[in-house]
Amino acid sequence: MTDSYQAIYDAVRLSIRGGDIGGAVERVMRENFQVSHHFDVIRQEFMSAAMEMQRPSVVFKPSFTKDGNQWMCILGDLPTGVVGHGDTPAKAAEMFDTVWWKGDGK
Secondary structure (H helix, E strand, C coil), rough: HHHHHHHHHHHHHHHHHHHHHHHHHHHHHHHHHHHHHHHHHHHHHHHHHHHHCCHHHHHHEEEEEECEEEEEEEEEECCCCEEEEEEHHHHHHHHHHHHHHCCCCE
């Protein structure tokens, strides 16, 4: 066994004396691993993904076209629809979201 496994093995073996193997393993895992940190990271990543999924440029699925050297993100038609533009599709989608939330079509 490697050194880290040996330390955990010894700690679990000493904790099993009461007969609660599940509790012993859980206690040793909590003492030796920073599991709560990983839960926090997963929670933050989930929240970021959930926020991205709520963006107007994701929910309403506008079309993307390239006009010269600019990308356009369009929902509806050019004169009356919501339009965002930028050097990349991502920047066009960001501008689309901004225009959507401002509600002024500019």
